[in-house]
Amino acid sequence: MSASHSECVPAGTYSIRSDQKGSLKAYLGTCVGVVLLDRISHVGGLMHLLLPEPPSPDNPWQPESYASTGLPIFIEALAAAGAQIDRLEAFVAGGALTGRLSETDLFLDIGGRTTDVVMDVLRRYGIAVKRSETGGLFNMVIEVAFAVGDCSIEPMVAAPAASDSNAKKPSREEIIQAAARIRAVPQVALKIIRMISDDYHSMIDIAAEVRQDQVISARVLSLANSAMIGWNDTIDSVDEALMVLGEKAILRLVVSASMELFFPESERGYSQCKGRLFHHAIGVGLVAEQLARVTGKSDPGVAYTAGLLHDIGKVVLDHFVAENIPLFYRLTRSGTVGLERAETEILGIGHSEAGSMLTSLWHLPGNLIEAISYHHTPEKAPSEHKLASIVCLADFLVSRFWVNREMEHHGTFEITALLDLLELSPDQIPAIVDSIAWHALSGDLNIRHEDF
Numbered sequence: 001m002s003a004s005h006s007e008c009v010p011a012g013t014y015s016i017r018s019d020q021k022g023s024l025k026a027y028l029g030t031c032v033g034v035v036l037l038d039r040i041s042h043v044g045g046l047m048h049l050l051l052p053e054p055p056s057p058d059n060p061w062q063p064e065s066y067a068s069t070g071l072p073i074f075i076e077a078l079a080a081a082g083a084q085i086d087r088l089e090a091f092v093a094g095g096a097l098t099g100r101l102s103e104t105d106l107f108l109d110i111g112g113r114t115t116d117v118v119m120d121v122l123r124r125y126g127i128a129v130k131r132s133e134t135g136g137l138f139n140m141v142i143e144v145a146f147a148v149g150d151c152s153i154e155p156m157v158a159a160p161a162a163s164d165s166n167a168k169k170p171s172r173e174e175i176i177q178a179a180a181r182i183r184a185v186p187q188v189a190l191k192i193i194r195m196i197s198d199d200y201h202s203m204i205d206i207a208a209e210v211r212q213d214q215v216i217s218a219r220v221l222s223l224a225n226s227a228m229i230g231w232n233d234t235i236d237s238v239d240e241a242l243m244v245l246g247e248k249a250i251l252r253l254v255v256s257a258s259m260e261l262f263f264p265e266s267e268r269g270y271s272q273c274k275g276r277l278f279h280h281a282i283g284v285g286l287v288a289e290q291l292a293r294v295t296g297k298s299d300p301g302v303a304y305t306a307g308l309l310h311d312i313g314k315v316v317l318d319h320f321v322a323e324n325i326p327l328f329y330r331l332t333r334s335g336t337v338g339l340e341r342a343e344t345e346i347l348g349i350g351h352s353e354a355g356s357m358l359t360s361l362w363h364l365p366g367n368l369i370e371a372i373s374y375h376h377t378p379e380k381a382p383s384e385h386k387l388a389s390i391v392c393l394a395d396f397l398v399s400r401f402w403v404n405r406e407m408e409h410h411g412t413f414e415i416t417a418l419l420d421l422l423e424l425s426p427d428q429i430p431a432i433v434d435s436i437a438w439h440a441l442s443g444d445l446n447i448r449h450e451d452f
């Protein structure tokens with residue numbers, strides 16, 4: 001199936017079809033997905049909503065992100081495409097409350113309120129709700145297939161192909177060997193990571209290094225021209241990228257590009273889709289950077305790098321996870337056992353520790369190693385709990401608002417304690433979610449839509 005046939009609708013956007021071909025789908029955590037279909041005119045579409053209403057009603061930045069402002073825009077656009085509003089049928093899904101309820105009231109509240117506003121708007125327009133699967137314990141996928149004129153809503157829990165596993169638990173020695181065997185990260189990336197951490201940048205040296213490495217130069221340009229960066233004109237050279245995007249953005253791009261070269265070897269266990277670990281890494285990096293800016297608790301460049309690298313231990317463990325997929329599936333599918341605990345039970349080591357092992361071999365700065373080691377338990381970090389907390393919250397927000405077909409790993413979570421560590425109040429979260437360009441995260445990073 002080509003990308004144009006099966007389209008994944010990113011958060012904060014909608015898509016409309018009138019050709020009775022292909023399908024639209026959205027992966028939903030806290031977000032709410034709304035499918036509207038006119039079966040006579042064959043006009044229909046899917047909208048992926050992030051929040052109930054804009055944090056500041058006067059000036060919604062992305063009106064399509066909110067149920068109160070976005071849904072009317074979607075309905076009017078369907079009408080303009082030939083749908084008759086009183087013939088529309090609605091299918092609504094999402095607003096999940098994965099995790100322990102007492103700890104996720106905030107997200108329950110966001111998802112629940114988004115659903116309430118959706119229902120209000122539909123009622124106002126006199127649109128009948130044919131099916132609604134909201135709340136619930138699992139992330140959901142909603143998909144509308146235009147060729148058959150139907151909409152499906154399913155929990156996003158993919159059973160593994162194999163029924164059981166005979167794989168043995170790897171020894172500590174085998175895991176250390178796996179870390180040592182992993183392809184070396186390009187030296188330019190390590191140099192830049194250290195420079196960002198020390199706040200010492202020599203752009204002349206960096207640009208010279210990048211120019212010498214053709215593979216990294218090519219990836220830097222490809223990322224610079226991706227939707228994620230959002231620059232309108234084409235950027236043709238590393239020097240031009242430096243000029244138009246600035247020093248900090250270039251540092252970020254070089255590190256990201258180097259890591260992208262590193263990630264693809266690893267995708268058999270944690271994610272069945274090539275590119276997913278890297279895509280998640282970029283998402284957490286960008287959100288961590290934004291959280292550092294909002295809270296002032298860390299340097300944004302350091303936070304981006306820590307976010308980009310937080311799950312690097314998965315690269316070490318991926319092979320062992322792949323051999324034990326049925327066991328992981330059984331342990332994590334209930335949503336009560338987090339991934340780290342499942343890893344420790346099945347493999348004897350979690351990906352945080354494996355990441356700390358790997359980045360110590362690379363001699364990364366101590367603040368980054370600590371943030372990676374404690375990104376699931378920031379309260380235990382000896383000295384870098386703020387950076388680890390930023391990464392942890394970024395990871396959590398990405399898992400709630402930018403859902404992928406990956407193994408869920410925030411089964412239990414002390415969200416309240418985490419907000420306390422960052423001195424954030426729960427009512428600041430919607431504005432933070434609002435400030436992140438989620439739709440851009442779904443831009444072209446060499447990941448085809450049918451991979452989602």
Ligand SMILES: [Fe+2]
Nearest residue numbers: 310311351375
């Ligand atoms: Fe993690």
Ligand SMILES: [Fe+2]
Nearest residue numbers: 284310311395
């Ligand atoms: Fe993560």
